[in-house]
Amino acid sequence: MDFPMFHLDWLNDRFLIAVIAIVHVFINHGLAVGFIPYIAWLEQKGVRMAGAADITDPEWDHLIYRKMKVAFIITTTLGAMTGVGIWFSAGLISPSSIGSLIRVFYFAWFVEWLTFVTEVVLIMIYFLTWKQSNHSLKAKIRHIRFGWFLSIFSWITMCIIVSILGFMMDPGNWNNDHSLISGFTNPIYLPQLFFRTPTAMVLGGVFGMLLTTLFASRNSKWRETALKDGARWMLCWAPVSLAAAIIYYKAMPEAMRENLSTAVGTMEFAQYYDLLRYIIPGAVSLVVVLGVWTWLRPRSVRMWMVLVPCIAAFGFLGIFERVREFIRKPYVIGGYMYSNLLRKEDYPLYKRNGLLTYATYATAGKVTPENKLSTGQDVFMLSCSRCHTTNGINSIVYVFERLYGVGKPLDENSVAAYIPNMHQGRTYMPPFPGNTEELHALAAYIKHLQVTGESLEGAQSAGVMVNPDNNMHNTQPLADTAQSK
Amino acid sequence: MNHMLTLLQSVTPVPRDIPLPLPLPEWLLVVLLVISFLAHILFVNLMLGGSLLTLWAQVKGLKDKAYDTLAYEIAKTITVNKSLAVVLGVAPLLSINVLYTVYFYSANALTGLMWISIIPLVTAAFLLTYLHKYAWHKLEEHKGLHIAILGLAVLIFLFIPLIFLTNINLMLFPEKWGTVKGFVSALALPNVFPRYLHFLCASLAITGLFLFWYFGRRRYAFETRFETISLYHIRKRMYSLTLGASLFQFVLGPLVLITLPSKGIQWNLIVVILSGAAAALPAMYWMWQGISGKPEDIGKNFGKVITAMSLTVLLMASGRHVYRSNALAPHKKLMAEKTKAFEKLSAEARAQPAPEENATAAAKDIPHAAGKAVFQTNCASCHKKDGRLVGPPVTEMVSIYHNDLPGLEAWIRKPGKKREDYPQMPGFPQLSGQEMTALTGYILSVK
Numbered sequence: 001m002d003f004p005m006f007h008l009d010w011l012n013d014r015f016l017i018a019v020i021a022i023v024h025v026f027i028n029h030g031l032a033v034g035f036i037p038y039i040a041w042l043e044q045k046g047v048r049m050a051g052a053a054d055i056t057d058p059e060w061d062h063l064i065y066r067k068m069k070v071a072f073i074i075t076t077t078l079g080a081m082t083g084v085g086i087w088f089s090a091g092l093i094s095p096s097s098i099g100s101l102i103r104v105f106y107f108a109w110f111v112e113w114l115t116f117v118t119e120v121v122l123i124m125i126y127f128l129t130w131k132q133s134n135h136s137l138k139a140k141i142r143h144i145r146f147g148w149f150l151s152i153f154s155w156i157t158m159c160i161i162v163s164i165l166g167f168m169m170d171p172g173n174w175n176n177d178h179s180l181i182s183g184f185t186n187p188i189y190l191p192q193l194f195f196r197t198p199t200a201m202v203l204g205g206v207f208g209m210l211l212t213t214l215f216a217s218r219n220s221k222w223r224e225t226a227l228k229d230g231a232r233w234m235l236c237w238a239p240v241s242l243a244a245a246i247i248y249y250k251a252m253p254e255a256m257r258e259n260l261s262t263a264v265g266t267m268e269f270a271q272y273y274d275l276l277r278y279i280i281p282g283a284v285s286l287v288v289v290l291g292v293w294t295w296l297r298p299r300s301v302r303m304w305m306v307l308v309p310c311i312a313a314f315g316f317l318g319i320f321e322r323v324r325e326f327i328r329k330p331y332v333i334g335g336y337m338y339s340n341l342l343r344k345e346d347y348p349l350y351k352r353n354g355l356l357t358y359a360t361y362a363t364a365g366k367v368t369p370e371n372k373l374s375t376g377q378d379v380f381m382l383s384c385s386r387c388h389t390t391n392g393i394n395s396i397v398y399v400f401e402r403l404y405g406v407g408k409p410l411d412e413n414s415v416a417a418y419i420p421n422m423h424q425g426r427t428y429m430p431p432f433p434g435n436t437e438e439l440h441a442l443a444a445y446i447k448h449l450q451v452t453g454e455s456l457e458g459a460q461s462a463g464v465m466v467n468p469d470n471n472m473h474n475t476q477p478l479a480d481t482a483q484s485k
Numbered sequence: 486m487n488h489m490l491t492l493l494q495s496v497t498p499v500p501r502d503i504p505l506p507l508p509l510p511e512w513l514l515v516v517l518l519v520i521s522f523l524a525h526i527l528f529v530n531l532m533l534g535g536s537l538l539t540l541w542a543q544v545k546g547l548k549d550k551a552y553d554t555l556a557y558e559i560a561k562t563i564t565v566n567k568s569l570a571v572v573l574g575v576a577p578l579l580s581i582n583v584l585y586t587v588y589f590y591s592a593n594a595l596t597g598l599m600w601i602s603i604i605p606l607v608t609a610a611f612l613l614t615y616l617h618k619y620a621w622h623k624l625e626e627h628k629g630l631h632i633a634i635l636g637l638a639v640l641i642f643l644f645i646p647l648i649f650l651t652n653i654n655l656m657l658f659p660e661k662w663g664t665v666k667g668f669v670s671a672l673a674l675p676n677v678f679p680r681y682l683h684f685l686c687a688s689l690a691i692t693g694l695f696l697f698w699y700f701g702r703r704r705y706a707f708e709t710r711f712e713t714i715s716l717y718h719i720r721k722r723m724y725s726l727t728l729g730a731s732l733f734q735f736v737l738g739p740l741v742l743i744t745l746p747s748k749g750i751q752w753n754l755i756v757v758i759l760s761g762a763a764a765a766l767p768a769m770y771w772m773w774q775g776i777s778g779k780p781e782d783i784g785k786n787f788g789k790v791i792t793a794m795s796l797t798v799l800l801m802a803s804g805r806h807v808y809r810s811n812a813l814a815p816h817k818k819l820m821a822e823k824t825k826a827f828e829k830l831s832a833e834a835r836a837q838p839a840p841e842e843n844a845t846a847a848a849k850d851i852p853h854a855a856g857k858a859v860f861q862t863n864c865a866s867c868h869k870k871d872g873r874l875v876g877p878p879v880t881e882m883v884s885i886y887h888n889d890l891p892g893l894e895a896w897i898r899k900p901g902k903k904r905e906d907y908p909q910m911p912g913f914p915q916l917s918g919q920e921m922t923a924l925t926g927y928i929l930s931v932k
Binding site: 001002003004005006016020073076077078080081082083084085087088089091092095096098099100102103104106107109110113116117120124128345346348349351352353358360361402403404414417418421422424425426427458459460461462463464465466467468470471472473 | 496497498499500501502503505506507508509564565568569571572573574575576578579582583586587589590591593594595596597598600601603604605607608611612615662663664665666667668670819827830831833834835837838861862863865866867874875908910911913915
């Protein structure tokens with residue numbers, strides 16, 4: 001409504017956020033939260049294994065150092081930038097919701113930022129002073145301690161962000177209590193944190209094993225020991241991760257139910273949710289099989305044998321994130337703002353006077369027979385484009401063809417009859433926000449899209465049209481509409 | 486028609502602001518923004534200036550080995566400074582998002598593709614700087630390739646500030662938003678390039694001071710690393726760089742000021758900026774003294790130079806904010822008024838919503854009116870009396886369930902799937918017992 005609409009008409013806008021966020025979560029869990037303690041533990045082990053005259057075993061220490069180097073390089077480049085990327089992409093695609101969230105959570109995010117700065121400083125100290133610390137036992141022990149500090153800070157960073165995530169999904173809190181405390185007391189908070197912690201450890205361990213197979217050649221002295229340690233680490237955390245996954249799995253529908261106006265989960269949610277029933281035992285047992293196998297026959301382990309469970313374990317986390325995202329619908333901020341970025345409380349006004357009347361960017365403020373297609377496009381941009389494309393991924397034409405038959409010409413009247421009631425059956429959909437004329441303009445535009453296969457350019461390339469009926473030169477549009485009522 | 490379009494497009498939009506209070510008093514957010522931005526930009530300057538100087542030293546090092554060592558030593562600082570630059574960027578990003586939500590996000594969206602490209606571009610540049618640093622000894626024999634890796638990173642580093650400046654500039658001019666089509670057209674707005682040069686020059690000046698300190702630290706074993714060049718030689722070069730760049734700023738600064746659209750220029754801005762420039766003068770004098778004086782005295786006034794330069798930087802950053810604040814003040818006022826008016830209207834509409842389309846039980850005397858209303862709201866999008874809409878027609882339901890009311894209820898609450906070519910029907914367990922009875926009664930009454 002009030003922001004130029006960035007729109008990726010083939011890829012789908014949410015896809016951009018999703019890709020950036022998932023890469024970030026993978027790196028955060030697999031290479032920081034779960035990986036650093038694994039590295040600190042192995043570094044410590046090197047000191048313990050060394051002869052009385054040595055500080056650490058140099059060969060072992062170098063192997064662990066090289067693993068840490070990979071994590072250091074990836075976390076401080078792709079990891080850090082995808083973290084910023086979440087802000088950037090959310091600001092582009094979902095400006096009203098992220099703008100609202102920042103106003104409420106500024107302090108929480110500021111605290112998060114402080115721990116994050118600490119984390120970055122610690123990771124630089126930990127990695128960049130590694131080799132220097134090998135000169136004396138005292139320095140080495142202090143160095144290992146930094147590894148543990150870093151592990152703790154990575155975990156705290158995760159604790160805070162999980163609370164913010166939990167808050168965004170909790171419908172009641174936004175309207176009653178704008179504080180971070182309610183994020184921590186959110187019913188899904190502990191299950192989520194309990195799930196993320198051991199799962200990150202498993203990811204860190206399996207990724208570490210993968211690096212062992214790459215960095216320690218088959219005749220190297222420490223390959224078997226390092227692989228067996230990886231197996232121990234994984235076998236220790238995998239059962240916890242399994243138990244936590246089951247608890248989280250059970251907590252999800254509850255969170256979902258609270259969010260929806262109706263008392264049901266949707267079938268789309270159920271599809272993802274059912275998938276979890278296979279993915280949880282599947283991924284965990286792959287990891288356990290690898291662990292046991294490595295424990296018994298470390299010599300026979302090859303890189304590909306680790307790669308498969310490694311990918312499965314990351315997929316495991318990925319699908320959980322997808323289901324979690326689904327829980328939010330039809331809201332982007334529970335009970336306050338729908339996923340089309342319109343506030344629930346403004347709906348009566350839009351319904352009564354029209355959505356375009358109050359749009360900052362639109363080709364016109366009122367639908368007329370002449371401008372039906374262009375205003376229909378405006379309505380689409382304002383109320384559908386955050387999740388739907390015209391002819392790309394999750395396109396509006398496709399979702400209607402799925403109802404009325406693929407390839408069959410859409411009937412404008414049926415589409416117009418369906419839209420105002422869609423949120424009753426499809427409870428993940430927000431209600432349609434506009435008035436009757438806008439509804440028909442939208443239906444005409446959808447029909448037009450099916451016939452022409454036309455695409456829709458976002459503000460990033462097409463620019464914006466300032467609503468001729470709502471801008472600086474007609475300063476009274478709001479007062480006018482109030483009178484016309 | 487075309488003429489009219491351009492006229493229409495050049496009008497100024499007045500969006501509504503996020504209707505939530507600021508999390509902190511505005512002045513405090515401004516202080517946080519200015520200070521945290523300074524911390525961020527300091528490390529950005531060091532990252533960019535450091536990589537430019539590394540490139541210069543490494544090329545020079547092809548002939549003189551000592552400069553190759555110098556390049557390696559500066560390269561080590563880039564990867565640390567870049568990490569700090571990113572992490573310190575988050576706080577000003579948060580603060581500008583809160584203070585200038587509508588302006589910042591609008592500019593971001595209008596240059597969206599380039600704006601989001603910052604993420605992959607900076608990631609790539611960072612990976613290149615690591616590659617450059619960690620492959621130093623491996624690529625000893627392939628200097629051309631090695632320098633090209635850094636060259637590519639430097640090109641990216643030089644481009645990124647243009648994207649930021651374009652955004653920061655565009656957000657100040659809502660009157661231009663209707664005319665901008667993508668990054669390139671926003672880049673072409675006046676003032677972007679002068680500000681860019683101003684920034685580049687500042688990066689070099691600050692990096693000069695940083696390296697002056699870095700190489701001269703007591704803990705830094707200069708002599709063990711450099712055999713043929715002296716610390717004095719390096720320090721003199723660094724002072725000269727800072728002094729030269731600062732002198733050049735006295736040309737660029739007025740250029741930036743002249744190209745600034747006049748709407749934000751007021752006396753408060755001029756005073757702040759001139760004080761900033763004045764503070765730089767003694768620093769430049771002390772640097773000149775260091776360069777032209779005795780070698781052992783070159784570092785004598787360094788503390789004073791840093792103090793004076795910090796003051797300059799602080800005043801310039803404040804000037805930047807003063808302009809922004811001046812330039813946007815009238816528009817912000819309009820926006821606040823509009824937001825307030827809208828909130829009032831919205832509250833009124835909430836109190837008196839438009840009557841629902843499907844006038845629920847409007848006609849109570851018609852048989853099955855309540856059931857019909859439930860049907861209209863929940864079922865009519867997919868089912869009609871005769872013929873298929875999305876699902877099968879009502880007449881078919883009647884033929885299947887005319888003797889099986891519980892079966893129909895059970896199906897509506899939790900439908901199965903019978904027909905291959907029909908989409909899955911969602912369940913309606915949310916319907917109350919009363920609604921369900923009314924609905925099934927209505928369905929089975931259809932003839």
